[in-house]
Amino acid sequence: MHVPSAIRWHNECLELLDQRALPVEVVYLPIDSIEAAVTAIRTLAVRGAPAIGIAAAYALATSMRQVSQARFAGSLDAHGSRLKAARPTAVNLAWAVERLQARAAREPSYAALKAEAEAIHAEDRAICRAIGEAGRALIKPGTRVLTHCNAGALAVSELGTATAPLYLSHALGIPFKVYADETRPLLQGARLTAWELSQAGIDVTLLCDNAAASLMAAGEIDLVLVGTDRVTNNGDVINKIGTLNLAVLAWHFKVPFYVACPSSTFDPNTARGKDVTIEHRDANEVVNTRTAQVPAYNPAFDVTPAGLVTGLVTDRGLIEAPGDSDLPRYFGLI
């Protein structure tokens, strides 16, 4: 299995795989300033909740490398605020920034920030592996999995989240098939998920987002497995636009609907999905020279109610019927 890493950190320099150029070009962007990091996050050069968190942690550390002790606290605060504003929906972004800030409150040094960022990265690898182990039983010989957007290695580290059970099962020689939604408007499924899975030798077929019902009606899907940007206190799932479509279809066609959810994606401070402000992106992602020149409705995310989710695949194990579970207790938060 050979999948490029979304995040490179060597010689204390951060490089991000420019995911806008994939799969045509494999280009790494050097990130040597907060401006560069904010731009990379905002323009989706780096995307996926955990990858954004890891990238932000390294970027914040890097940006503090030359800062004098006198200006350390002030700069860290300013840089952190700018990073957090780059993608307000990504709870991991705020989480990573705040974790570095907490470390710096005890040890105000570049070395401490760097160590904390490296720890976040290492923990993420371990989390992906744990998610893979938790979800491995869902992938039986012959299972046909439908996924949406990219919650893969490119979105996280090493094994990805929604892809981790797939990579582990593939490594064990279990034969299965993946259908990847192309995921309009930015085609993360067509450009990223289909690419990384096929690079790893997994049998993957691409489809337009609107063809999912046709596949399910034909009995061709055994499992829907997606990632998430945020799970609210009651188990509602905020994920890429189109996830709610799949959840409703899966419910209708009685297909299990699972969400890979690293603990860091759980947000106990937001009661329900409807409390989350959904980011609306530029109309020109949908309207272009080939289309009519009309307004566009272009939300980046939708909210899947907990009641439509069969289970969460987490680094702490599988949670069935998350809407009926006490998630804060499960995640060790109370």
Added chain:
Amino acid sequence: MHVPSAIRWHNECLELLDQRALPVEVVYLPIDSIEAAVTAIRTLAVRGAPAIGIAAAYALATSMRQVSQARFAGSLDAHGSRLKAARPTAVNLAWAVERLQARAAREPSYAALKAEAEAIHAEDRAICRAIGEAGRALIKPGTRVLTHCNAGALAVSELGTATAPLYLSHALGIPFKVYADETRPLLQGARLTAWELSQAGIDVTLLCDNAAASLMAAGEIDLVLVGTDRVTNNGDVINKIGTLNLAVLAWHFKVPFYVACPSSTFDPNTARGKDVTIEHRDANEVVNTRTAQVPAYNPAFDVTPAGLVTGLVTDRGLIEAPGDSDLPRYFGLI
């Protein structure tokens, strides 16, 4: 209201608006042979069930213009077979060809074929107007309509089918809003529906196919109104891939789901939707240089079970709960 016509017939020459070039270019293709007609139908230069029927009728007549009486019956048979094979799912195509053949059995002349084609075109205009009248009550002031693909003026003649209630309501000054699915992979919604509605001055907003659930969950859709390529004997609806997605979503979110259905689209000889062979189109409509190079699942149509359809909007009036209706009797076929 100003919408270009999909089909032009003047000086006994057929021209088809090349819908692959819209909305960037407005180009009419001269159709002076069966080869040209088959290519136009197969490559979707002309599309939409009724427009294909009208175009095929004119094309078949035109192709017989120079044919001697001795070879008339044989040529008509051969040309008709080639046309019918161009798009086997479009029941109107076979219907129009067979209607001209029946006329020629009585009057084997170009003049008779031409008159029959002109009659089909005139009847289609009247049918669209009748569909518009049947569906007008669905459009109340402030109604927010979601549509898919193009069942508009470009797919039919004059008012279109699914668009006919919209055009009539707009002409009466009723304010309403249309959301048009972009309709991957060929973007008929983004290129055609959004364009023709905006040309007519109707308030239209474009969205990715996968954003429909998000709109419905927010209570922003009052009505789904789509066209159809074929309605089977039991009321199942064959229409553009993605229609079944919308029908399931509409069911889940309790949004009425109506299908505009000219009588000619009703196929009493096919018992159920699952008896229809669905056309699968080329993978390169989904897989391209921007995507991973993997196989694609690319059906052109899906089957919406009659039970998910609130009503059919036909030229003979509104049929509520078509799955529980005796459609052959309704359409005067028994």
